[in-house]
Amino acid sequence: MSLREANLEVKVVVETPLLDENEKGPWPSTVTEIKKTGYEGLLQIYELAFKDRVTHWAHGGMVGYPGYDAGVIGRMSDRHDILRDCHTLRLIEPAGWFYKTDALRKMCDIWDKYGSGLMNFHGATGDIQLIGVPTDNIIPAFNELAKEHWDLGGSGGDFRTASCCIGPARCENAMIDTLDIYQTLMTDPNNLDAMHRPRWPYKFKLKISGCPTDCNAGVARADFVLIGIWRDDMKVDQDEVKKYADGGLDIGYIASRCPGRAMEWDGETLTIDNDNCMRCMYCINKMPKALRPGDDRGATILLGGRARGRYGAFLGWPLIPFMKLEAPYENVQELIDTLTEWWDENGRTKERMGETIYRIGTGKMLVETGLKPNPTMVRAPRNNPFWFYLPGEVEE
């Protein structure tokens, strides 16, 4: 009998008056879903939180799959009388979050057998989250999942599971092959080793977006971001522009909000000043049938993003304004290695890459890694007169 069947057998008799209130209303409810799984202990713990207005979960201890030191988030309640251990398995998602249904169904079966049957597509980092596995079931659960080619994702101070936008799979804006880059990086043995055996100062997140629209929110959530971009001129189909205008689109207004002041619309023709265009995608997104990025494409590499942290949030800034990409993306991998090595050596515990760079100084990081300084890294060069000279740079 699978765990879920066992759970369902213990009919849900537990009273959850507060959760029931939350369940009401038109939006599909997590409470309903938990009820569907028959996972009574979780329901009770959750109801208790609503009643007490504090969580009833505590640290989860050290749990995991032998050979892996990551991918399982330990979780225990503070009410062992109700439910004791309720860990999470993080599974690496398929690129772009595309699923064949048979793969999904098999995953459901395995999860019903060993876990709660409760799932999350997806966690905010992008992994599949399987919520609620008792300690003893971790090994058999993953044994079967692995057979179906579901690997554990990241957790702790490691190379976190990357993610990528839908890109070339269904978006005309994609200037890099987001899915293929993802696949290549996420099957690289060294990266997987860095993912499954945490040894870095803290987590390292990587996201890939096909264009500066950044639908994968890399700039806000990842230490390292690849964003597709073009270098040559934007392609403008004047007839299609005209059609948009005739259809009532206020192109003058769009031009007025172009951040590069690069659009000129005279009512007939749209002129793009390609030198000043900031590749922001605004006009292209407004007129997808008329405007398209140029053909000389590559990636901008951003560095240093992270939420909150010790100093408050940082957002990603361009380390490399333009890099040509070609499978198997060795130049990207090299860059990752250079940076993570530097960070591994210099970072303090619980210090994200951007924070280490901040503490030590971008300039020093560049000198030590051999990466090139570039005006695009900064909004403007420094405004304070506080910098250092290395011995040899000044006269004795």
Added chain:
Amino acid sequence: MSLREANLEVKVVVETPLLDENEKGPWPSTVTEIKKTGYEGLLQIYELAFKDRVTHWAHGGMVGYPGYDAGVIGRMSDRHDILRDCHTLRLIEPAGWFYKTDALRKMCDIWDKYGSGLMNFHGATGDIQLIGVPTDNIIPAFNELAKEHWDLGGSGGDFRTASCCIGPARCENAMIDTLDIYQTLMTDPNNLDAMHRPRWPYKFKLKISGCPTDCNAGVARADFVLIGIWRDDMKVDQDEVKKYADGGLDIGYIASRCPGRAMEWDGETLTIDNDNCMRCMYCINKMPKALRPGDDRGATILLGGRARGRYGAFLGWPLIPFMKLEAPYENVQELIDTLTEWWDENGRTKERMGETIYRIGTGKMLVETGLKPNPTMVRAPRNNPFWFYLPGEVEE
């Protein structure tokens, strides 16, 4: 015989080949002026600096006028064989730097008698700088200057000599009486006490500009700035606007650079969206005959500016967006007192007011001084979740 006569008697025979090079060219030269004074020692020390490419001045020791602890900048050379002491007298300038010639002539006579005859109209803070007085002459020099109503200015951790733009004396933009405010603040006995007997953590600078054009550069150089501003609607003379347009002024272009996106020009009429107008003065300065500030006038009070410092430079930010002003400007004086008292209590040695506020927190400063928080203080409210609750603000 005055010191200058004595100096001139010792004919300038000293060779200054490098200074002579610097003296060449069309712009009037400081070297020529020093030569004119016959101040040979200074010339030699200066020439030596050009030769050695380092200064030959050193700290000046404690010198001053009895009863005052500020206003004299001690200066000694490191070549006592050439010239030993060469102090500076700082004199408080008249409001707006207007001088009757007889007052200036008398000052010259006194300075020739006791000092080098070398002057600077003015130092960057705004004082008159009289450069080069030997220690023994400080007392007699100031005795005579004081008789002519020239008082010593600020130096050290004190209320520095304020300054004001030309304002209503010759500028149509002036929305506050910059000269009168200056005069009132600079003759207040408590302020003068705070200027002449340094007791604060560091210097406190105050500047007054008649409008946001800020010709007195207060935002960059003063801890406390008064800037004239209007609250009602801008006055637009459409005929004069038209004349500018007919004269070739590109009003559409000006509108395109209005920071509040508040100008609309249809080729005939200029419309100002007064709610969105940022009172930046750009359009008014471009069309002084057509546009004028409204009639409901007062001051914006900025706080916290300073150059370089410990953290890099800070610029002034609005503490009070709008304050009505009326002689004798008691509300301004009260504000100064409140702030300097708070700073005096909380500031560390060599910490400017803005730095103390930064270190301790604007919020805390506001609570402790009873001043009101206001969204105009910030470009945007805070973006990090790090703030404090005082006991009493949360439940026990």
Added chain:
Amino acid sequence: MPMDELDFGPPDYKDMLPDYISKNYGKWKCHELLEPGVFKHVSETGDEVYTVRTGAPKFIASQTVREICDIADEYCGGCVRFTAKHSIEFMTPEKDNVEKIKEAVGKLGLPVGGTGNAMHSIVTCTGWVHCHTPATDSPGIAKAVYDELLPYFQRDDLPARVNIAVSGCLNMCGAVHCSDIALLGMHRVPPKVNDDVVSTACEVPSLIAACPTYAIKPKMLKQEDGTMKKSIQIDAPKCMYCGICYGICPGVPLADAKNDGVSVWVGGKVSSTRGGPAFSRLVIPFLPNNAPRWPEVVDTVKKIVDVWAAEAKPDERMGEWIERIGWKAFFDKMGFEFTEKHVDDYIFSVRDMNWGARLKGTELK
């Protein structure tokens, strides 16, 4: 599993793509939003693909996943996809299937929408459902907000998209910090130190080093048997309740029924379009944890969206609108109080001060 069979990574995406995607991979020409929740993408090959997007609950039972698969099997060539914001996408090359998919997902209770100039799916963390650090229940709040704002999910005529995110605590797992509207659980009292746990389960020096405000000091306790026990004490006025210490040590929990609650932030943005990415900014420091429906939070979100929807110009995201009208006008229109807590006083605060005398007319009145 044997060691050498570990570390294999994700399944190959090529095996997960349906034909109608593989054939047109990298060949997309343009797209169109046909109606709220329904896209048409056109390929250079001439192919068309229709996508129906739906919302989803934060957690899904395997049972529901199977029902989703049923729909995907019937209309979508056996493929389903989830978006970067956890919506569900049903794709089909056949236009006729669109209505059928809409009907089928309707039966499952999955609302169609969240596209274009709509409220998009709310990103939220696990909160009280599964996490040990929350100050509030993010999935519960998200549900209450969704119920109220459903109409905004189902339209596409707002001035721009509005992204809402909820995180249970400052770790910000929902990455709320760049959202149009962010709801963030806040603790408001320092951790309660449990000396027994600290001394047995935690590394005191790392704990001390972890605190960003240096509020943690070591403490030695004499035990009954005369030996010394190493624990810590917290200098309460220095603590800003960030919870970083609790992240590494179970002996310093912060949860507090009376003082935990929700803060509200607005104006953030991620994309590099127009003005580029921007942080969400604090507008309400604290609303009570009024489970099960958080009415104060829901009302606040509704009000913010309503005023913005009525007043913003086209393509003005929340923050862009506020930038135009000014923060003073925003606080006035919303009736929110601006307090000293809104003025940043952390490390980079200086750079957020409003340098210069550049005040809007509305700010001077």
Added chain:
Amino acid sequence: MPMDELDFGPPDYKDMLPDYISKNYGKWKCHELLEPGVFKHVSETGDEVYTVRTGAPKFIASQTVREICDIADEYCGGCVRFTAKHSIEFMTPEKDNVEKIKEAVGKLGLPVGGTGNAMHSIVTCTGWVHCHTPATDSPGIAKAVYDELLPYFQRDDLPARVNIAVSGCLNMCGAVHCSDIALLGMHRVPPKVNDDVVSTACEVPSLIAACPTYAIKPKMLKQEDGTMKKSIQIDAPKCMYCGICYGICPGVPLADAKNDGVSVWVGGKVSSTRGGPAFSRLVIPFLPNNAPRWPEVVDTVKKIVDVWAAEAKPDERMGEWIERIGWKAFFDKMGFEFTEKHVDDYIFSVRDMNWGARLKGTELK
């Protein structure tokens, strides 16, 4: 002077104003720039006042002041004024006097100009003439720059005004940090500690506390007589040569003939007009102290002004022009090298990083 006669403050400004100003005080209606260096101000009373503005040397001999007074007596009703940037202004209610004043100041060697869209007077500190901390001679540099750029002082058809400022050291007495072009003396080696002076003339604890980078550590020296002497040592790699320590202690001078020099900064602005105040930004970290004429510095300034003058749009101050074209284009056009020193790494550095993927076309090529 008796104590109770001290503290009297400045003379009354009313006694310093000439009639033609007093009568029109606060009544000015508008103004016009008649030609470079000459303004006309019109009062509501119908009065007109003409102003001739001239440059001046940093220091003036009393002799010259008297000659200036002679001109003011002859044409300006016995009044002369200095500006906020230390230019001299000769005012007169009579238009006819303008040419006469121009002639008279010409004889004195004072150049007319520095108004409107011109190079305005250069603000500079005392430098080697009189200060103990400089890394360069600001008045000397200002003179060399003026000589070369005089034509820009005498015209008014540049895209906008250009403000140049020179400071001899990081104290920035010229307030260079918000100038279109700033020239700033830089030390490049740590202070040389003179133990005798430190131990006798300085307060060691304040000295240690003063250093922003915590580079100063205490040091005890055993003296010949066996007693201990308190001095300090400097951790060289931590020192950024700011000179704050030397400001309070003569025992730690930084001046170094070989390594002192000049840095160049551009794009700052003070006024709240348009984009508001802005900092000057580093473009050249070091140019040699090539007294007596600093040719490298002069050439650099000239080049910057020339390219800007040729390319900027109307009312584009240096920084506004650069903002439009981008810093990459600026460095390229000028032929300056962008190094790691240009990337801020001090406290607020994070906020100057170029968040997002918002790159100009020129930056990608």
